[in-house]
Amino acid sequence: MNVIFTCGGTAGHVNPALALAGYMKERLPELRVLFVGTPDGMERGLVEKSGYDFRGVEISNFQRSLKPAALGHNLQTAKRMVTSRRQARAILAEFRPDLVVGTGGYASYPMIRSAAKAGIPTAVHESNMVPGLTTRMLEKYTDRIMVGFEECRAHYRRPDKVAVTGTPVRGDFFALTHDEARQRLGFSDDRPLVVSFWGSLGASGMNAQMLDFFRREQAEGEPFHHIHAVGRGGWEKMKSELAARGLDRCPSLDVREYIYDMAVVMRAADLVICRAGASTVSEVTALAVPTVIVPSPYVVNNHQEKNARILEQHGGAVLLLESECTGDKLYEAARGILSDPSRRAVMSRGMASLGILDATERIYDTVMALVK
Numbered sequence: 001m002n003v004i005f006t007c008g009g010t011a012g013h014v015n016p017a018l019a020l021a022g023y024m025k026e027r028l029p030e031l032r033v034l035f036v037g038t039p040d041g042m043e044r045g046l047v048e049k050s051g052y053d054f055r056g057v058e059i060s061n062f063q064r065s066l067k068p069a070a071l072g073h074n075l076q077t078a079k080r081m082v083t084s085r086r087q088a089r090a091i092l093a094e095f096r097p098d099l100v101v102g103t104g105g106y107a108s109y110p111m112i113r114s115a116a117k118a119g120i121p122t123a124v125h126e127s128n129m130v131p132g133l134t135t136r137m138l139e140k141y142t143d144r145i146m147v148g149f150e151e152c153r154a155h156y157r158r159p160d161k162v163a164v165t166g167t168p169v170r171g172d173f174f175a176l177t178h179d180e181a182r183q184r185l186g187f188s189d190d191r192p193l194v195v196s197f198w199g200s201l202g203a204s205g206m207n208a209q210m211l212d213f214f215r216r217e218q219a220e221g222e223p224f225h226h227i228h229a230v231g232r233g234g235w236e237k238m239k240s241e242l243a244a245r246g247l248d249r250c251p252s253l254d255v256r257e258y259i260y261d262m263a264v265v266m267r268a269a270d271l272v273i274c275r276a277g278a279s280t281v282s283e284v285t286a287l288a289v290p291t292v293i294v295p296s297p298y299v300v301n302n303h304q305e306k307n308a309r310i311l312e313q314h315g316g317a318v319l320l321l322e323s324e325c326t327g328d329k330l331y332e333a334a335r336g337i338l339s340d341p342s343r344r345a346v347m348s349r350g351m352a353s354l355g356i357l358d359a360t361e362r363i364y365d366t367v368m369a370l371v372k
Contacts, residue, residue, distance in 0.1 A: 001031050001371070004097040004115070008037035008107030012279040014046045016125055016363075017103040019168035021052065023360045034095050036088075037107040055091050057110055059084040084110035092118055099371050101125070102138065109134050116141040121370035125363065127167045127278030129306040130155050143370050146363055148282065149354060151310055165363045166356025167282035172263040174286075174357075181268035187225055191252070192270035192338050197229035197259060199275055199296075205322070206294065207234045212327025213334075214247045214255075222252040224270075224338055229259045270344070271337055273330060276308035284316075285355035290347035291317040292333045294325055315350030 003024065005017040014037075021033050037043035039056030047054045088110040092100075100115035102108030103125045116122045123144040126135045129152055131145075139145065139158060146165040153159045176184065187193065196213075198206045207230055217226060230238045235257040242248040242255060259265050266272070269289050274280050276295040284291045293311060295304035311317035318333050337344055356362065 001028055001099075002034070002095055002097045003031060004034050004036055004091070004095060004100045004111060005103065006036040006100065006108040006111040007103040007105050008041045008043040009105030010277075011042070011046065012127060012277050013104035013108075014043045015170070015279055016127060016168050017101065018046065018050055018052075019170065019360050020101065020103075020363050020367075021050075023168075023364055027364065032095075034091075034097070036091060036111050037105070041105075041107065043105070043107070057084045057087040057091070057107065059107055059110055085114055088114040089118075092120065099123070099367060101367055102134075102142075103127070104132065104134065106134050109137060112138050113141050116143070121367075123367045123370060125165070125167070126152070127282065128303045129310055130301065130303055132301065132303065144366055146366055148278070148356070149310055163362075163366045164356075165366055166359030167278060168360040168363065169282050169286045169357075170263060173267060173283065176264065176267050178267060181264050184264050185268055187268070191222075191224050193225045193227065193268050194271045194273065194334055194338070195227050195259075195265055195269040196273035197231070198294075199231060199277070203231070203275075203296070204234050204237075206325070207231070207238055209325060209327040209330060211241055211245065211247070213331045214242075214250070214253060214327075215245065216328065216331040217253060218247060218250050222250060223335070225252050225254075227254045227256065227259065227265055229256050232257060271334055273334065276304040276311075278307060281307050281311065282359070285311070285351050286357055286359075288316075288348045288352035288355055290337055290344055290351065292320065292330060292337070293317045294320050294322050294330075297322050311351070311354065314354055316347050316354065317351075 005021055007013040007017045025031050033052050035047040035052050035054045036057060038059060044054050092114060097120060100111055100120055100122045102112045104127060112122050112124060122142045123146060124135055124138055124142045125146040127148055139156060144163055145161050146163050148167045150164050153162045156162050210228060266283060266287060271290050272284055273292045276293050293308045295308045308317060308319045312319045320329060
């Protein structure tokens with residue numbers, strides 16, 4: 001059996017495809033896998049590092065602006081749409097897939113559309129609450145659309161095509177219990193752990209707010225352990241600010257450029273402070289960890305706020321808009337949750353009601369039904 005996975009743009013699009021590919025290889029040892037994305041996109045590195053073959057198609061996004069630079073970019077995108085379809089047809093003819101699965105990003109459009117027109121079974125996984133542009137464009141072509149929550153179904157013209165599967169979370173997130181993860185991190189007391197991050201590149205405005213958060217921790221005697229990831233974009237500036245304010249000498253505050261042991265850290269967390277990207281949402285719901293969530297206002301179609309609203313509605317998260325957010329407000333929200341065990345339990349149950357622990361298996365069953 002031959003399967004093409006097509007994705008790109010962000011790790012949130014690539015990781016579900018990698019999880020499914022690994023699961024399928026375990027179940028079907030003879031499976032041949034090919035990943036297709038943009039030639040120079042970040043997806044290439046993630047895929048090749050995981051040991052899979054990769055092919056590129058020339059495709060780019062459309063910019064929603066009437067500025068001359070944007071119009072020129074969109075003209076190039078229109079030209080690449082034609083080129084990418086020709087490249088997609090060539091890949092299909094060469095690899096002869098039995099199934100094509102797209103997991104998001106504009107790179108998946110030419111492969112899914114070309115495969116569908118060739119009569120090859122296709123499926124699309126949409127990890128955000130509302131469908132992105134690529135998913136909306138592919139809805140009429142693909143055989144099945146897989147989503148994270150039941151509430152997502154209302155956002156599609158063909159709800160009969162929609163299957164609620166959840167979004168896969170890496171298995172190593174569950175390799176340890178909460179207590180084992182705390183021991184791995186060297187915590188010997190019973191103070192809770194706060195984990196905060198704003199994405200791999202960070203967010204300068206939110207990292208600046210965290211300095212006031214850290215100040216409150218120090219002033220109140222460090223009532224909890226705290227691991228914060230700054231991101232590559234603001235690491236050097238953050239180190240200088242911590243030193244200037246004397247915050248680099250707080251024993252319970254661990255500020256890092258990046259959290260490399262994310263599975264252990266997230267498993268040990270009692271509260272997470274973060275954005276509302278699709279991968280993060282799938283992780284906090286699967287782990288059933290209460291969350292203070294600040295959706296990024298800089299994403300297309302404001303999809304992060306829509307992701308966050310579903311967590312808020314189920315009682316698992318406190319939502320703060322970045323425009324109204326300060327370090328003091330973040331701290332008050334975190335302290336309010338951590339000081340109330342019954343509230344933490346209610347929030348954990350709210351998250352658990354949304355978590356789908358067998359998402360990879362559900363996706364596998366859904367796509368294999370198309371082949372059979």
